Each structure stands twice: as structure tokens, then as C-alpha cells.
Amino acid sequence: MSRDLELEKQIDAYVKGKLSDEEAQKLWEKLLQRPDYIDLLKTELGVKSILEKRSSEGYSNSAHENKNIIYSIKDSWKWIAAAAAVILLVVSLNIFHLDTTTSLQSEVPAQFSLADNLSSAEVFRNQKGETTPSDSLLNNGFQAALSGNISKAIDTYDEIIDKYEDKPAATKAYLNKGIIQYNSGNFGTSIRSFKAVIDRKTNRKTLEEKAYWYMGNAYVNLEQLEKAREAIHTVYSMDGIYRKPSFRLLRKLDYKLGNVDYDNFEEQMKEGQ
Structure with a gap:
């Protein structure tokens, strides 16, 4: 990977305390994209710390001695482990400062697009070549919802659930009903529909x-964050179409609940990008 001279200058300025809080935050955002430069920052911070300590104790270091200090730091796995923990802590605080300036509720949709999220019937036909009654009703409910006739859509989904409980269409009816209830702000009721699925x-x-x-x-x-985390973690574990958004929401929930794993934070952030 090519050198980024501008980033190296920013690291030098950061170590010397010449960056504002906003500039430092932007630097950390860049470092997440160039983790190879985190090692450089760790080394320079370590050198600065040791030199300042030796200076305060009355030491006068030659250029040769300073060079040996740098090599000593690079070869010390104990220092690197300790520095890494500090670096990851700072990175996490900076990143989550961006993520938590607004409430967690603002991170989830107020409404889901009906056109994109409601389920319609698949092409299942009986031997006579006709659409099954349950699937026909499912399509009727879909059309009613998209046309804005929400009460008719709910009635149609209830009819499917009542008459065709053992059919696949009933599962979709529960799901669609839950989405409409969610969009209406009836979150508790929507959860019951989703649990039925x-x-x-x-x-x-x-x-x-x-x-x-x-x-x-x-x-x-509903601000029931433990239950939210359990559900979103299940989504993430299923490794399906919602894996990436579930990762981001899961990390934010972990932060709110105090479950952040700082030791694995950098790897987690990379995985979620």
C-alpha cells in the first residue's frame, strides 16, 4: 500500500498536540481506513512518552540512544499490547461519539417502506392452473396496503390467518400485519405479529x-434494549440479507448497554464496513 504523506503529517501533528478535537477525530476516521498507520502512531506516542519521562528525570539522550529506544519499543510485545488497548479505546470513543450524538431510536426506521418490505404471493398454482385462495388473498392485501387502504389490508391478512392458518400465506400475513402495525407506531402489537412468524x-x-x-x-x-439486542444478534448470526445493518445496530446497542468489547473493536469495525 502506498504511503500517505499527508496522513503522516497529521500523525506527527497529533503526537505534538497541534490538532484540534475536530481534526483529531477526523484523523482517527482516516486511521480506521489505514490500520497500518496505527502502528506508526503507537510507536511515535511511545517514543514521545519515554523521552518526556527521561527528560523530566534529568536524562540527556543522544541521537543513538533515542534510536535504541525506538527499536526497543517496536520489539516490546508488552508495550504494543498495552498501547493497542489504549489506541482502540480512543478509536472507539471517537467513533461512538459520532454514533451517539442522537438517540438510539433515531437509528431505526420510523416506518418501513411497504412496497419494499411487504410480502406478496409467490407463483404457486394448483393442478387447474388457478392461484390458490390463500395466495389470492395475500395479493389482495398487498394491493390494498400499497393503495393506502390499510384497514382493508389488515382485514385481509386476518382473514388469511383465520382461514388458512396451516398455509405459507398465513406466515406472510403475520409478517405483513406486523410491518403495518410498526408503521402505525403500535410497536408492542407488531412484536406479537413478528413472534407469530x-x-x-x-x-x-x-x-x-x-x-x-x-x-x-x-x-x-420501546427502549427495551436487552430484548432488542437479543433479536438483532439473532439476525446477525443468521448471516443473511440484514447482516451488515444488524452489525451496525448491534454495536450501537452494545455501546448503550455497556457491552463494548474494546479488545476486538477495530476488527469489528472493519467487518461491519
Whole structure:
């Protein structure tokens, strides 16, 4: 990887205490993109610390002695481990300063796009070539919701659940109903609908993943953060379509709950990018 002379100048200025808080924060953002330069910063901070200590104790170092100090620092795994912990702590505080300037609730959608999130019927046909009744109703509910007739959509989904409880369409009806309830601000009610999807133990893992994702967001809105974290962690573990957004939300929840793992923070941040 090529050298970044401007970044090296900023590191030098940071070590010498010449950067403002805003400039220092921007430096850390750049360092996350160039982790190779974190080693340089650790070394320079260590050199500065040792030289200042020796100076305060009345030592006068020659250039040769200073060079030996640098090599000693680079070869000391104990120092590197200690410095790494400090560096990662500073990085985490700077990053989370950006993430926590607003409430956690502002990090989750106030509403989900119905067109993008509601489930419609797949092309399942019986031997006569006709759409099954349950799937036909599911499509009717989808069309009603998109046209703004929310009450009709809910009634249609309830009809599916009542008449076709054992059909795949009922699972989607629960999911769609939960999304509409979420969008209406009825987060507690939406959670019950999402749990119904999960309890059905569908073979369609995407539907289950969606249910956990929406449910986790609903718990955030209710400020039930432990339950939110449990749901979002499940989403992340499923390694599906919501893996990246679930990672970001999971880290923010961990911060709010005091669960941040500083030792693995840098690796976690890279993985979530």
C-alpha cells in the first residue's frame, strides 16, 4: 500500500498536540481506513512518552540512544499490547461519539417502506392452473396496503390467518400485519405479529430473519434494549440479507448497554464496513 504523506503529517501533528478535537477525530476516521498507520502512531506516542519521562528525570539522550529506544519499543510485545488497548479505546470513543450524538431510536426506521418490505404471493398454482385462495388473498392485501387502504389490508391478512392458518400465506400475513402495525407506531402489537412468524418455525429462513429484524427495531423504539439486542444478534448470526445493518445496530446497542468489547473493536469495525 502506498504511503500517505499527508496522513503522516497529521500523525506527527497529533503526537505534538497541534490538532484540534475536530481534526483529531477526523484523523482517527482516516486511521480506521489505514490500520497500518496505527502502528506508526503507537510507536511515535511511545517514543514521545519515554523521552518526556527521561527528560523530566534529568536524562540527556543522544541521537543513538533515542534510536535504541525506538527499536526497543517496536520489539516490546508488552508495550504494543498495552498501547493497542489504549489506541482502540480512543478509536472507539471517537467513533461512538459520532454514533451517539442522537438517540438510539433515531437509528431505526420510523416506518418501513411497504412496497419494499411487504410480502406478496409467490407463483404457486394448483393442478387447474388457478392461484390458490390463500395466495389470492395475500395479493389482495398487498394491493390494498400499497393503495393506502390499510384497514382493508389488515382485514385481509386476518382473514388469511383465520382461514388458512396451516398455509405459507398465513406466515406472510403475520409478517405483513406486523410491518403495518410498526408503521402505525403500535410497536408492542407488531412484536406479537413478528413472534407469530418465528413461532411458526417456517422453512423460509428469509421470513424468519425479517421477523427478527423488524422485531429488534420495534424493541429499540420501546427502549427495551436487552430484548432488542437479543433479536438483532439473532439476525446477525443468521448471516443473511440484514447482516451488515444488524452489525451496525448491534454495536450501537452494545455501546448503550455497556457491552463494548474494546479488545476486538477495530476488527469489528472493519467487518461491519
